Amino acid sequence: MITLEQLSCFKAVYELSSYSKAARKTNKTRATVRERVKALEDVLGFDLFEVIGKTLFPTAQAEHLYARADNLTRQAKEFYSVALSTFSTGITSIVLHHDDLIPLCLLSDIDDAIEREFPHISINWLQRDRESSLKDIESGNALFSIMPSIGKIYPSTKVGVVNLGTYQYAPYTSVTSNIPKHPVDLTELTMEDFLVTENAVLNEMRYANISNRKHLISNNDMLMHKIQKKGWTLLSIANAQDYVDAGKLRTIKMKETLGSLRQEMVLFYGLHSEMDAARSRIIDLAKECAVNFAKGPYA
Template sequence: MLRITLEQWRMFKSVVEYGGFNQASEGVNKSQSSIHNAVGKIEDTLGVKLFKVVGRKTEITKAGEMMLRRANYLLDEAAKVEAVGQTLGEGIEAQLRVAVDEVFPQRILYEVLDSISSQYPLLNIEIMESVLAGANELLESGEADIAVSPIELGDSFSEELCQLEMMAVACPSHPLHQLDRELELQDLRSFRQIVVRDSAVSHEKDEGWLGANQRWTVSHMRTSIDMITKGLGFAWLPVSSIDQELVNGSLIPLKLKQGRIRNVQLHLVFKDGDRLGPAARSFIGELRHKTLSLPTSESV
């Protein structure tokens, strides 16, 4: 039988966090006497002194610091036990699988994932990065619950999520910038274009301008960005993925008369909304909200 309750450990922790008994009383809305009694109960039971008075300040002792570390762990574990019970009671799914096209801004994705993980701490999340038709293929095969894709899926729910700007860019030393005039698409044919391969296996698609006489095809957007900043070619890249490179000048927009900016519509796709659990629905809601703040070429 435990002789010290979780509530007493919480009162001890509150004194440390708020810097004293009076402050803790106001912070946790408890009487000062109840906090003193809780701390006193711990000290009497364990035979240790948790605090000492130095001048007008209440300071934690060395023994108190050690007990605080243990108490923090105990309280964290208790919170996890409660979360497990809530998860089981509400029927929250154990896993969420999301296929996301690589043009989707990573910053937005990470913010959404962090928020969902905080709401559902026991949820296992699997992110599958894809290109073009790859996200829909994962959804159709049952490997993903939700897809963020530039391609609509006819027999599923498809909602326009956001529109991304793709900008034609090259590094400052690229020969296209040395022409020092407005460019035609014809000017690009003599220079290497970096393109990202469709990750779908059965329904591979080609998208975008593919008129260059020489192309290097890579599997990931980040590889494409790295190659272009090193002067190995040009490409249309998502503005939201190269905002820092545009600001620091490592990538410069090509002076195209037409087609410098191309818009890509991303879709939120899933099979059956009624089968999605609370965590999946929360993920969709956060995704819709966060995409409202996406940058454009005018804001970088």
């Protein structure tokens, strides 16, 4: 019977061309490494290495088997790591909610940070409105939610809240739009078709009813497709920048500001998460990423 220990020893000897070096790498004695390789050779029925002069060389059979041995040992290590991670964290997947205006670069940084520290946890990002998101957090179906901060931000005694700072947003339209390129006033802009996502309405964003010619869009992907053909919308500068750089959108210049053009954002989380080390750490990672975001140009 072939064991993983035999394959690991074979792999080390193959890579280092030395039983002594392989012993140091695997934290075994030279004799043990040689015994494991010899046992593997006995099972296979052929030699894996030959000594020419004072140098150890792999046989043709060893050359053929090395890649498979390497793959098997890697899979075994991954299996052990996954099993250990699952046992130590108690979780194998998490659900995170976000609003469609939250800067994607921030969400991506959070995702990367979680994956680096918890590589075997599946991360599921779902776009949700505030009300449905808070219900999922209270029930434990979502770990946290990143939303714009408006109105009552302490919705339940079961939900905690962390201020993540602000993000900038601005009015945008297509580069081929009839909306003037010179500064326009708000009254003039409200006469144009205004595209707004369903989330903005459900979350009662203060700009959701800024125009009488409002067009409700189900999601941000549809919004970005439609805004290149007609109307105008409000986007976080971070999310719009790629479209501006690609020559698809332009910023609308205003004679007056639409509020502060900065929106606070908060992280809602279930207070029960504070009792779990892994979940608490994931929330801390999100807060750390928000601190770094605040130092950038889009905050």
